[in-house]
Amino acid sequence: MKRILLAANMYPNKQFPSYGVFVQNTERILTNGGFSVDRVVLEKKTSKPAKAIGYATYYANLLRKGLYGHYDAIYVHYASHNALPLLMLKRMKPTVRIVTNVHGSDVVPEVASQEKYQPYVKQLLEQSSLIITPSHYYESLVKEKYGVDTPIAVFPSGGVNQAVFHPKEKAAARKELQLDPSYRYIGYVGRLDVGKGWDHYLRAIKLYTDENPSHRTKFIAVGSGKDEAAFKQLAAELGIEDVLIHYGLMQQSGLASVYNAIDAFVFPTTRKGESLGLVGLEAMACRTPIIASAIGGILDYVKPGENSWLFEPGSAEALKNQLIAFDQLSDAERDAVAEAAYQTALEYEESAIQPKLISIFNEN
Known part of the structure; x- marks a missing residue:
């Protein structure tokens, strides 16, 4: 041995x-x-x-x-x-x-x-x-x-640890997190740190909500880090606190509930050193497609429009446009991409x- x-x-x-x-x-x-x-x-x-x-x-x-x-x-x-x-x-x-x-x-x-x-x-x-x-x-x-x-x-x-990250009923996941079932949810999971793109995520939320004042969407962010104070300050300055739900550090089981509760996962990194992007694969393993920066190791597994979507790194405007495009998909189109995302994640399962x-x- x-x-x-x-x-x-x-x-x-x-x-x-x-x-x-x-x-x-x-x-x-x-x-x-x-x-x-x-x-x-x-x-x-x-x-x-x-x-x-x-x-x-x-x-x-x-x-x-x-x-x-x-x-x-x-x-x-x-x-x-x-x-x-x-x-x-x-x-x-x-x-x-x-x-x-x-x-x-x-x-x-x-x-x-x-x-x-x-x-x-x-x-x-x-x-x-x-x-x-x-x-x-x-x-x-x-x-x-x-x-x-x-x-x-x-x-x-x-x-990907499939024992933790796997599909389950969206309604059940939202109930676990005590989320209002009358809303749709978009999510982000990652450190609040340099290069992670949390600031572009927040700015895209602002652009999206301004353009869609009657929307029924809330946005989740999970994570903490050196920039947590800056994260909270920017959310307040943008006036998006009423549509933003922030969780701190979570066990993996909690992250799985978040991935299952959301309709799409936003992966806004700007890091050229993003060597794989495991959080993206974990979301996909929960049958949740991702809207990700076209950068780094993410490009190894995302097929745009087939199993997830890409946008220009660092552009809140491009992310906002992708969120609006996601809104315009039919249920059947979203389901097809979600299934393709899941099948891709299975290739990375332990x-x-x-x-x-x-x-x-x-x-x-």
């Missing part, structure tokens, strides 16, 4: 149930596939001192287990935050096999402070035995930016993608 050390500086807990949940999904896939999986992970910390202590402990455990543990591979998520200790480990123990899964800002830094990691990311990718990317889009980015000779495999970030990850670790 092959032994794998799973390393990640993002891992969910009760307080932050969605933080790095794809890492947990990956762990479950490997375990179910017959691998012996040990892990060294870091759960979310909310204060600077706790974060500093957390990272120091995490790095120390990663080095200790990497040096003295007997593993066939170290499977690490997030190259940028793990590059330095792993490069150190590689110097101390040259025989160690590192499989690096790159995500998001690993390759496309979102703020200036992330740029400093780029030379170390390149070195880690050069010294890895294998690179895993969540999408073909991201695979192309890695090849273009770093020009490394390390083999690259595509695996979609732990996939049991469907499990053989891919197992073969990656068996063959490399």
